[in-house]
Amino acid sequence: xxxxxxxxxxxxxxxxxxxxxxxxxxxxxxxxxxxxxxxxxxxxxxxxxxxxxxxxxxxxxxxxxxxxxxxxxxxxxxxxxxxxxxxxxxxxxxxxxxxxxxxxxxxxxxxxxxxxxxxxxxxxxxxxxxxxxxxxxxxxxxxxxxxxxxxxxxxxxxxxxxxxxxxxxxxxxxxxxxxxxxxxxxxxxxxxxxxxxxxxxxxxxxxxxxxxxxxxxxxxxxxxxxxxxxxxxxxx
Amino acid sequence: xxxxxxxxxxxxxxxxxxxxxxxxxxxxxxxxxxxxxxxxxxxxxxxxxxxxxxxxxxxxxxxxxxxxxxxxxxxxxxxxxxxxxxxxxxxxxxxxxxxxxxxxxxxxxxxxxxxxxxxxxxxxxxxx
Numbered sequence: 001x002x003x004x005x006x007x008x009x010x011x012x013x014x015x016x017x018x019x020x021x022x023x024x025x026x027x028x029x030x031x032x033x034x035x036x037x038x039x040x041x042x043x044x045x046x047x048x049x050x051x052x053x054x055x056x057x058x059x060x061x062x063x064x065x066x067x068x069x070x071x072x073x074x075x076x077x078x079x080x081x082x083x084x085x086x087x088x089x090x091x092x093x094x095x096x097x098x099x100x101x102x103x104x105x106x107x108x109x110x111x112x113x114x115x116x117x118x119x120x121x122x123x124x125x126x127x128x129x130x131x132x133x134x135x136x137x138x139x140x141x142x143x144x145x146x147x148x149x150x151x152x153x154x155x156x157x158x159x160x161x162x163x164x165x166x167x168x169x170x171x172x173x174x175x176x177x178x179x180x181x182x183x184x185x186x187x188x189x190x191x192x193x194x195x196x197x198x199x200x201x202x203x204x205x206x207x208x209x210x211x212x213x214x215x216x217x218x219x220x221x222x223x224x225x226x227x228x229x230x231x232x233x234x235x236x
Numbered sequence: 237x238x239x240x241x242x243x244x245x246x247x248x249x250x251x252x253x254x255x256x257x258x259x260x261x262x263x264x265x266x267x268x269x270x271x272x273x274x275x276x277x278x279x280x281x282x283x284x285x286x287x288x289x290x291x292x293x294x295x296x297x298x299x300x301x302x303x304x305x306x307x308x309x310x311x312x313x314x315x316x317x318x319x320x321x322x323x324x325x326x327x328x329x330x331x332x333x334x335x336x337x338x339x340x341x342x343x344x345x346x347x348x349x350x351x352x353x354x355x356x357x358x359x360x361x362x363x364x
Contacts, residue, residue, distance in 0.1 A: 050324035054317055065305035065313065073303060083309045090313045094320055120355070147245070147278040153285045160292045168296040186257070187294045188301050193259050212253055215293060
């Protein structure tokens with residue numbers, strides 16, 4: 001059995017061969033080529049402390065299994081794979097637990113391991129989502145900003161006030177993975193952008209664009225579901 | 237606060253998304269936005285709407301997407317931790333550590349994207 005002790009996926013560096021003529025693109029590409037933090041020092045583990053380590057691990061990390069499981073469901077979208085993913089995550093977490101810095105955020109550390117475990121072992125399409133797309137979205141989000149009509153607002157209010165159980169989970173599972181995870185960590189876990197950036201190993205600016213794009217997709221889907229039931233027809 | 241002609245609705249509509257998430261860290265940017273919202277009714281109403289929608293989404297998502305770990309999973313993890321700890325105790329001699337570095341290069345049009353992956357694995361004897 002091979003256990004991944006430390007792993008990291010570097011932040012993509014984007015090299016622009018031509019000047020695109022957009023200030024925002026140039027600025028973004030500077031942020032993208034930031035420092036990569038690689039936590040991979042393999043510490044030595046002696047016989048004496050393996051039992052202590054297990055006791056400490058059980059006391060500190062086992063309280064988060066439900067949160068890890070519900071996050072894992074957002075990655076795998078099915079309970080069977082989610083359970084396997086969480087179990088693998090805990091195997092990797094335990095074997096690198098001696099590298100965990102006490103006093104730092106253990107749950108976020110577990111989420112980072114969950115993310116790399118998913119990418120390395122579970123994602124069917126091994127390619128990373130296209131970060132460049134999200135960067136373009138950020139610009140589009142900015143350029144396309146306009147006021148919503150009053151009808152649009154009240155139609156959306158009506159949709160949200162009449163939201164049946166299960167709709168929001170169904171919609172979350174329908175949107176692409178990169179948007180789904182940003183929404184999950186921000187809106188269920190309540191993490192700030194910076195923390196989400198570390199968990200997903202992407203720049204903060206990308207978290208912002210994925211989160212807002214994700215919420216937008218979610219709202220559009222909820223409106224579609226409602227429309228098929230005859231609710232919220234007034235606008236959108 | 238002086239009137240800033242460069243701070244327009246497009247800017248406000250973008251910044252208010254960050255403001256709602258408590259991510260507009262710069263005090264001057266916050267003041268500029270608040271100043272704009274105080275004088276621009278359409279942006280003010282957009283802000284109230286966005287705030288309400290995001291709150292609603294958060295409540296609905298939190299209600300539906302916080303599943304409990306099945307007890308079977310907790311048991312599997314506890315057994316696994318005990319087995320791994322026993323293996324660590326039993327281990328002697330040199331350990332095999334594999335370091336893997338890969339670079340994935342994608343070229344889309346005129347853009348070159350390079351993603352570096354770095355992984356360290358330690359091999360354990362098979363679980364019994």
